[in-house]
Amino acid sequence: MKRGRNKRLSTSLNILVQAVIFLEAHTMSYHSIVLVKQVPDTRQVSGDVMTNAGTMNRSALPAIFNPEDLNALEMALRAKERYGGTVTVITMGPPQAAEVLRESLYRGADKVCLLTDRKFAGADTQATSYSLMKAVEKVGQFDLIFCGRQAIDGDTAQVGPQVAEKLHIPQITYSEQIIELKDKEIVVQRAFDLGAEIVKCKLPCLLTVVGSANQPRPASVRKRIQYKLAAIPAEYPLLLETWPEFESEDKIEEYLEKCDLKIPVWTADDLNLDTARIGLAGSPTQVHKINYVVLEAAESKEIQPTPEGIQALIEELIREYVVG
Amino acid sequence: MTKENRNIWIFIEQEDGKLADVGLELLSKGRELAGTLNSQVWALLCGHKVADLARSLIHHGADHVLLVEHPELEIYRTLPYTRVTADLIKKHQPYILLVGASPVGRDLAPRVASAAGVGLTADCTDLQIGDFTIKKENRLCKDLLYQIRPAFGGNIIATIVNPNTRPQMATVREGVMRKSQADTSRKGEVETFTPEFQESDFVLQVLSREMREATVHLKDSPVIVAGGGGVGSQDEFNLLCDLANLMGGEVGASRAAVDAGLISREHQVGQTGTTVRPRLYIAAGISGAIQHRAGMDQSNKIIAINTDPDAPIFQVAHYKIVGDLAEVMPLLIKALREKAK
Ligand SMILES: Cc1cc2nc3c(=O)[nH]c(=O)nc-3n(C[C@H](O)[C@H](O)[C@H](O)COP(=O)(O)OP(=O)(O)OC[C@H]3O[C@@H](n4cnc5c(N)ncnc54)[C@H](O)[C@@H]3O)c2cc1C
C-alpha cells in the first residue's frame, strides 16, 4: 500500500519533471531584429518620372516599404507569435523613413529605431552594412536578424550578407520558410528559381527573405490607432499642426515619452563607430557615370500584316541568315 | 618596387561536378579584359573531387587554375567557401575578382567583399577597362574595371568603379557574356591549395538540396518567339510554339503571359526572368515594359507584333508589324512553311 503510493508519487513527479522540461524547451523565446528600407517605388516609373532631358525625377515616385522587407517583417512576427519573443525594427534613412517604422508598429513590431544622419548619406553597401551592424550591436541581444532579399532601388541584395559577415554570424539567403526553431537552432527552407534547399543553422543567424515567403499582413486597425502619434522629434511641428491642443512641442515630447510613442533616433555619434567607414567617404565603390534608360529608336522597318508583307519579311530574314 | 599584379580571377561555380555556364562566360570575358591589361586569367575552382574540371577551364580561357578540394566543399555553403576565397585573396591579391550573379554568387560575393574590406558591384551586364579621376584628390587612376549595371528597377544604368580597394569585385548577370568555344590546344597550370577551416565555419548544415535542370534553354537559343498579355488564349499561344518549332527556337514570355498561366515561369524574359540575346526575337502582344526590354533589347533583330501602333516595344524593334497576332502568326507560319518546301 505504501509502496503503491510512493510509486504514484514518483510517477506524478516524473510527469512534473517531464512537463518542466517540455515547458523549458518551449518557453525558449527569440529576439528578432528586422532591417527595413524605405524605397522609391521604382515599379511606378512612367513618363512623368522621366524628364525630357533624360534624367529622372525621383521625388515623383511614392516612397514605400521595400516589398521584400514586408515579407521579412512578416516572418519575424510569425516566429514571435509561434515561439514568443520580441521584434525590433531598424531602418537607416532620411527622417521621412520614420514612416516605415510606424508601418512596422501597425503590424506588430515591439520596438523601432531610426538611424539618421547626414554623415550616413551616399553610402554603398559596405558603408550601409557597417552602420547597420553598429546599430544592431547597440540594440544588443538578438537571436535572429531578418532582411529582405533585395531592395528595389539599389537592387544589390548585398546588405544582408554584409551585415552578417560584420557580425561574424552565419547567413541564410533566399529564405522562404522557417520550418522549425528549437533551442538554439533553426531549420529553414530556401527557395531558388530552379530548386530548393533545407538547412539547419545555429543561432544567432541572419536570414534574407524572398517575396514568395508569405503574404504580409495588413496594418491592424487597433494598432494604427494605438501608434498613430508615434513620431520622431523632427515630426513634432507637423503633429502640433494637426493636434493644436498639445500647445507646444515640449508637451508633445512629454506625452509621447509617457505613452512610449517616441521613436528613438540614433545619429552617428550615438553609435560607437569609425566615421571613416560610413557614408560616401566610407564607401569603396564610386559612381563613375549614370545613364538613364531612354528608348533608343532602333532603325525600323514597318511590315504590313498582309500575306505579301509577311512573305517578303521571311524572305529577307532568310537572305540575311537571321533564320534558316 | 614590384608592379601590382593585374590578374583577373573568376570564381567557378559547379554543382555535382558539372560546371555552371556563368563561370565559362566569365572566363571568356576575363580573357578579353586580360588582353587589355596584359595580364592573366585565373580560375578559382572549389569542390570535392572536381580536379577533372580544371582542364576544361583552361580550354575555356584560364591561364592558371587554383584548385581547392575538400569533402566540406562538396555542397556550396557560405562560410567554408568564404573562408577559402578570402584566404586566397589575401595570399595572392588579385586585381579583379568576378563572380556569377547566380544564387550562389550573390550569397558568396558580398560576404567575401565584406571579409576582404573591398567594394562590390552587383549584377553587372557589362565590364570594360577605363580611367577614372578621383575628383576630390584630383588623382587619375588608370585601367580600372568599369562595372556597368542596371539599377533602380532597370531604369538607370550605372558605371561603378572601385578605385582604392583590391580586388575590384563584381557579380555578373548570367547569360549576358558569351562563352567561347573550348580550345583544346590551350595550356595552363593547375595549383592546388589546402584550405584551413575553423570549427565556426560549419555551424550550418545542408539537410537536403534539390536542384532542377533548366528544362528551357532560352539563353542558348538562336531564335525566341515570345508572347505577352496580348495573347488571348492557349490556342493562340500554341501558334507561337508552332512558329518557334519551325524556326528551331524556344518560346519566351513576358510576365503578363506567365501570370495569365499561358506558360511556366522558366520561359519569362526580363529583369526577373532570363536575359537573352538571340539572333531573332519575336515579341507578339508584348507592350515593351522596361522590365521586359531589360532582358531582350540586345537581341540581334527584333520583330514586334502589336495592335497598338504606339506600344513602346516598337521603339526597340527592327521590324514593326501593327496588327492582330491572331492573324499575323498564321501568316508567318505559312510563309515559313512555303519557304521550307
Ligand atoms: C544606381 C545605384 C547603383 C548602386 N550600385 C551599387 C553597387 O553595385 N554596389 C554597392 O555597394 N552599392 C551600390 N549602390 C548603393 C546602395 O544602393 C546603397 O548602399 C543602399 O543603401 C543599400 O543597397 P541596396 O539598396 O542595394 O540594398 P539591398 O542590399 O538590396 O538590401 C537588402 C536588404 O538589406 C536591408 N537594408 C538595405 N538598406 C537598408 C537600410 N538603409 N536600412 C535598413 N535596412 C536596409 C533591407 O532588409 C533590404 O531588403 C548603388 C546605388 C544606386 C542608386
Ligand SMILES: Cc1cc2nc3c(=O)[nH]c(=O)nc-3n(C[C@H](O)[C@H](O)[C@H](O)COP(=O)(O)OP(=O)(O)OC[C@H]3O[C@@H](n4cnc5c(N)ncnc54)[C@H](O)[C@@H]3O)c2cc1C
Ligand atoms: C520588379 C518588377 C520586375 C518585373 N520583371 C519582369 C520581367 O522579368 N519580365 C517581364 O516581361 N515583365 C516584368 N515585369 C512586369 C512588367 O512591368 C510588365 O507588367 C509586363 O512586362 C507586361 O507584359 P505585357 O507587355 O506582355 O502585357 P500587357 O502590359 O498586358 O500588354 C499587352 C500588349 O499586347 C497588345 N495586344 C493586345 N491584344 C493584342 C493582339 N490581339 N495582337 C497583338 N497585340 C495585342 C497590347 O496593345 C499591349 O501592348 C516586372 C515588373 C516589376 C515591377
